[in-house]
Amino acid sequence: MKHSFIDEYSGLDSFVHRLDPRTKLLCSLAFILAVVLTPAGAWRAFAIYLLIILGLILLSRLPMRYVLKRSLVIFPFVIMIAIFVPFFKQGEVAASYDIGAWHIAVTYEGLSVLVNVIVKSWLCILCLIVLSSSTKFEELLHGMFRLKVPQVFVQITSFMYRYMFVIADQAMRMQMARDSRNFGLNRGNIFKTMGNMIGMLFIRSYERAERIYAAMLSRGYNGNIVVVNQLRFRLPDACFALSLCLLLVCPAVLWW
Amino acid sequence: MSVDKAIEIKGLSYVYPDGQCGLKDIDLTVHCGESVALIGPNGAGKSTLLLHLNGILRGSTAISIQGLQVVDKNIREIRKKVGMVFQDPEDQLFSLNVYEDVSFGPVNMGFTQEEVDRRVKQALQKVGMRGYEKRSSHHLSIGEKKRVAIATVLSLDPEILALDEPTSSLDPRGKWALTELLRSLHVTKIIASHDLDLVSCLCDRIIILDQGRIVADGRAEQILSDKVLLAEHGLAVPAQTDPEPLISAMIEI
Numbered sequence A: 001m002k003h004s005f006i007d008e009y010s011g012l013d014s015f016v017h018r019l020d021p022r023t024k025l026l027c028s029l030a031f032i033l034a035v036v037l038t039p040a041g042a043w044r045a046f047a048i049y050l051l052i053i054l055g056l057i058l059l060s061r062l063p064m065r066y067v068l069k070r071s072l073v074i075f076p077f078v079i080m081i082a083i084f085v086p087f088f089k090q091g092e093v094a095a096s097y098d099i100g101a102w103h104i105a106v107t108y109e110g111l112s113v114l115v116n117v118i119v120k121s122w123l124c125i126l127c128l129i130v131l132s133s134s135t136k137f138e139e140l141l142h143g144m145f146r147l148k149v150p151q152v153f154v155q156i157t158s159f160m161y162r163y164m165f166v167i168a169d170q171a172m173r174m175q176m177a178r179d180s181r182n183f184g185l186n187r188g189n190i191f192k193t194m195g196n197m198i199g200m201l202f203i204r205s206y207e208r209a210e211r212i213y214a215a216m217l218s219r220g221y222n223g224n225i226v227v228v229n230q231l232r233f234r235l236p237d238a239c240f241a242l243s244l245c246l247l248l249v250c251p252a253v254l255w256w
Numbered sequence B: 001m002s003v004d005k006a007i008e009i010k011g012l013s014y015v016y017p018d019g020q021c022g023l024k025d026i027d028l029t030v031h032c033g034e035s036v037a038l039i040g041p042n043g044a045g046k047s048t049l050l051l052h053l054n055g056i057l058r059g060s061t062a063i064s065i066q067g068l069q070v071v072d073k074n075i076r077e078i079r080k081k082v083g084m085v086f087q088d089p090e091d092q093l094f095s096l097n098v099y100e101d102v103s104f105g106p107v108n109m110g111f112t113q114e115e116v117d118r119r120v121k122q123a124l125q126k127v128g129m130r131g132y133e134k135r136s137s138h139h140l141s142i143g144e145k146k147r148v149a150i151a152t153v154l155s156l157d158p159e160i161l162a163l164d165e166p167t168s169s170l171d172p173r174g175k176w177a178l179t180e181l182l183r184s185l186h187v188t189k190i191i192a193s194h195d196l197d198l199v200s201c202l203c204d205r206i207i208i209l210d211q212g213r214i215v216a217d218g219r220a221e222q223i224l225s226d227k228v229l230l231a232e233h234g235l236a237v238p239a240q241t242d243p244e245p246l247i248s249a250m251i252e253i
Helices: A020-039 A041-058 A064-070 A074-082 A106-133 A137-146 A153-177 A187-216 A236-255 B048-053 B072-083 B097-107 B113-126 B141-156 B170-184 B196-202 B220-227 B228-232 B243-252
Strands: A093-099 A102-107 B005-014 B021-031 B036-041 B080-084 B159-163 B187-194 B206-212 B213-219
Touching: A020 A041, A020 A106, A020 A137, A020 A236, A041 A064, A041 A106, A041 A236, A064 A106, A074 A106, A093 A106, A102 A106, A102 B170, A106 A137, A137 A153, A153 A187, A187 B080, A236 B048, B005 B048, B005 B187, B021 B048, B021 B187, B021 B213, B036 B048, B036 B196, B048 B080, B048 B159, B048 B187, B072 B080, B080 B141, B097 B113, B097 B141, B113 B141, B141 B170, B170 B196, B187 B196, B206 B220, B213 B220
Parallel strands: B036 B187, B036 B206, B080 B159, B159 B187
Antiparallel strands: A093 A102, B005 B021, B206 B213
């Protein structure tokens, strides 16, 4: 079964694609920090950040529709977490409702927090989409490795990316096998079979992990992943990082 | 055929961690340049025996590979000599692209970058997969995966190739292409399989393993023509034979 890549479009060629992955990792981190540290309600600053991201999307020649569509995945999570904030935050009441004996009030402060959370997380996810669509996954891992991210994390990320689809395929096949023998089970049974499937998937993954480890040992693995590919910072990396950082601090300098 | 011993096993027994008996009193000598098939029903211990050859599993006695004992101090050298190809290429290809997988062994052995590149190129050349270096392993076809899996051990220039079910889940065309490929590799080969077509094409000696024991060891033609022996151990026989005595032999068990 075929699946889409996480790093779809990472094979394109553009200024952003050619940058050193370390530059991109660090710049993304800087961008996310800047967004998170910007005080709530600083709309002009957020507008500038959005412009930066849109500029990067254009510069990296990613299809705008694709990036925007992908960024929508964040909303269910954010809304699930933050939807109740407007109801509980103290402050000036924007609207109030009486439902039976309940008195519910929405405050302006609460709404502002909600909007801020949504805007900030949207900006961050846009940044991560640009990062992952402009860098091949293995380059990203090499970058992490060179930035001295602990090896365990790099290896886990690598195996996750490699085997995610294998396990998804396995789950899909199990589901098909279940559905082809499923003649209208009641609800309790559905949960039971689902539990069995998850357990089965875990055991299979565990056994696969042991076989992979044996395969690694057979080829001289001794606990260290050695990365041979060379990465080099070049002039464009320095220029890019410098200009991005300047843009990131400019709202702070201009308005505070 | 040289008389040097590629593999020498004397009285090897192995018990699985859960107490089940894996191998019992295995005596086996394989000479350099031989192609040996290890056949037997499922669960006979074929894969278990292969895993002993490069010290992933350790049984009761030490094995020697070209005179070198399989013990911790020699393990690096042993693993360079014995190229182990696992049954499921999905397990063998754990890196993100073909280049990284094929270079994994040479890099671990500490070769220089140029040497690693040269070996990767050569290994992929041998299996006919040049130009696939940047492809991700997950998106290869099963036949391509099997080839790359073989390349991942060829890059270490092994002197012994241990293959576990090399033709499983391949279509006939893929199977014959792989057989031809294996035939073109001039190293000592030990192949665990129940694919008797492959075995009869490739191997001059056959060992039948059943319930952890070696029950037969002989020349390929001789063993393949002993239909009753094959049927007794649950192995299919090539077509165009009279099925009657075979079926009764299978039922007897």
